[in-house]
Amino acid sequence: MRRLPFILLVTLVLMGCGDSRLKTVPVSGKVVFPDGSPARTGTIEFESRDFPITATGQISPDGSFVLGTYESNDGAVAGFHQVIILQMVINDGTINHSMDHGKMVDPKFATYGLSGLNVMVDREKENYLVIEVTSVTKK
Amino acid sequence: MNKQTQKFLKQRSKRAAFTLIELLVVIAIIGVLVSLLLPAVQQARESARQTQCKNNLKQIALALHSFHDSRGAFPPARLIMNGVIPLNDFGTVLGADEPSWLVHIMPFLERANEAAEWDVYTPFGAHSEAARSRFLTTYLCPTRHSASNAVSPDSVTQIRFACGCETPRQVIPGGAISDYAACMGDPSPGSRGFPDDFYWGGKGTGVLIAGVPKSSRLVTLEGTARFVDPFNESSGLVPADVWNDWDGKIRINDVTDGTSNTLLAGEMHVPRGKLSVAPFNGPAYYGRSFVHFSRIAGPGVPLAHGPDDDRASNYSFGSNHPGGVQFALADGSVRQISTSIGSRLIGRLANRSDGVEVSKF
Numbered sequence: 001m002r003r004l005p006f007i008l009l010v011t012l013v014l015m016g017c018g019d020s021r022l023k024t025v026p027v028s029g030k031v032v033f034p035d036g037s038p039a040r041t042g043t044i045e046f047e048s049r050d051f052p053i054t055a056t057g058q059i060s061p062d063g064s065f066v067l068g069t070y071e072s073n074d075g076a077v078a079g080f081h082q083v084i085i086l087q088m089v090i091n092d093g094t095i096n097h098s099m100d101h102g103k104m105v106d107p108k109f110a111t112y113g114l115s116g117l118n119v120m121v122d123r124e125k126e127n128y129l130v131i132e133v134t135s136v137t138k139k
Numbered sequence: 140m141n142k143q144t145q146k147f148l149k150q151r152s153k154r155a156a157f158t159l160i161e162l163l164v165v166i167a168i169i170g171v172l173v174s175l176l177l178p179a180v181q182q183a184r185e186s187a188r189q190t191q192c193k194n195n196l197k198q199i200a201l202a203l204h205s206f207h208d209s210r211g212a213f214p215p216a217r218l219i220m221n222g223v224i225p226l227n228d229f230g231t232v233l234g235a236d237e238p239s240w241l242v243h244i245m246p247f248l249e250r251a252n253e254a255a256e257w258d259v260y261t262p263f264g265a266h267s268e269a270a271r272s273r274f275l276t277t278y279l280c281p282t283r284h285s286a287s288n289a290v291s292p293d294s295v296t297q298i299r300f301a302c303g304c305e306t307p308r309q310v311i312p313g314g315a316i317s318d319y320a321a322c323m324g325d326p327s328p329g330s331r332g333f334p335d336d337f338y339w340g341g342k343g344t345g346v347l348i349a350g351v352p353k354s355s356r357l358v359t360l361e362g363t364a365r366f367v368d369p370f371n372e373s374s375g376l377v378p379a380d381v382w383n384d385w386d387g388k389i390r391i392n393d394v395t396d397g398t399s400n401t402l403l404a405g406e407m408h409v410p411r412g413k414l415s416v417a418p419f420n421g422p423a424y425y426g427r428s429f430v431h432f433s434r435i436a437g438p439g440v441p442l443a444h445g446p447d448d449d450r451a452s453n454y455s456f457g458s459n460h461p462g463g464v465q466f467a468l469a470d471g472s473v474r475q476i477s478t479s480i481g482s483r484l485i486g487r488l489a490n491r492s493d494g495v496e497v498s499k500f
Contacts, residue, residue: 052480052481058450086440088334110328110333110438
């Protein structure tokens with residue numbers, strides 16, 4: 001029984017060792033069209049070139065976003081990333097939306113390999129990235 | 140009583156008492172031990188619930204395979220007409236309101252009595268309230284739901300999207316909910332070229348995708364079909380024989396990536412506090428609202444890290460169990476997939492025929 005505190009201590013220390021998360025750095029930014037107007041909706045995602053991991057953020061109506069990898073706002077891993085922007089505006093005519101999507105991002109930006117957006121997330125400094133996309137008219 | 144006994148009793152009564160400090164120390168020690176034990180007990184209980192949840196997905200996977208054996212294809216996640224959907228004055232839709240896949244597979248979950256109350260080609264609203272609100276425990280994850288909160292009430296909601304767009308106030312009829320969603324595929328652009336193409340009949344890249352209702356008889360919509368208002372039973376009934384089949388069937392041999400690495404269905408993300416609240420966790424048999432019973436996964440739509448993950452949306456899979464989301468795969472197995480899986484990889488699992496085999500996940 002005299003060993004009990006020791007065993008408890010070892011157990012508690014081991015319980016703290018399960019974290020295998022990669023280090024992330026804060027990333028925020030803005031998605032804009034060439035004329036400077038913001039993309040008003042959608043999801044932006046960064047895929048790391050070095051690790052099989054992605055960071056995601058929701059685009060606010062002013063075009064701004066904050067990325068999260070493991071938590072909502074913890075940023076992305078440092079290094080090079082491919083970026084995609086995904087907008088889903090489904091209109092089947094059954095509900096009369098009041099449309100306020102602004103311009104639609106060209107759907108080519110929704111696919112890795114086609115988006116052509118590459119960015120570098122810096123390990124040291126604050127990352128604020130302005131990402132420029134082109135628009136398209138959805139039928 | 141002799142003198143010796145008296146002395147003994149006196150001594151004993153002196154020894155038998157604990158002091159207050161001693162008692163407090165004992166209570167404190169017991170308290171510490173219990174507080175060490177309690178998390179372990181809770182973990183064991185959660186682990187049991189997770190196993191039950193896994194079993195539910197197994198039953199669903201087996202039912203989907205029985206359905207396939209019997210009908211020659213997997214059931215459609217829902218039915219929807221491509222293009223413009225005919226709409227009546229009440230906002231009720233023909234070719235979009237029909238019951239979801241969860242109703243299609245009821246007979247194969249040994250729920251013949253419940254299934255008998257449904258016609259899968261008749262709008263949700265035309266069925267009895269008893270049928271609409273009859274939940275199946277197989278569709279409930281025990282960590283989230285019990286019988287007391289398994290039915291979403293009638294609600295009038297106005298949905299506001301992040302872009303500032305909003306829907307008019309709309310009535311969402313009440314009904315039984317589900318914690319399991321069909322995987323409609325990944326958001327890779329389809330024939331229309333947009334990432335939301337999965338929405339339309341036959342366009343999803345998954346296994347349980349939206350189907351286009353069709354009839355083997357020649358029916359003109361204007362001539363034969365009348366519409367029904369879910370809250371006004373006197374407004375006429377849709378003839379049950381308008382549709383009797385659907386297009387966009389997915390069969391086992393359409394799953395060219397291999398059945399052991401293609402997702403069938405999984406736990407759907409519901410934000411904390413939104414259980415049994417439409418549209419987050421609304422009536423799962425109501426075919427009109429696909430977010431009540433189906434999900435996608437892939438680039439831009441990763442797995443939610445948990446109920447508090449605000450990067451996730453109504454399109455995301457997610458779980459309340461620690462560590463991962465449980466999925467039924469097309470080979471009938473059930474696996475837990477870590478929430479930190481890369482979005483491109485989960486998209487390859489969601490897509491039945493992207494040509495990329497995934498060996499390790």
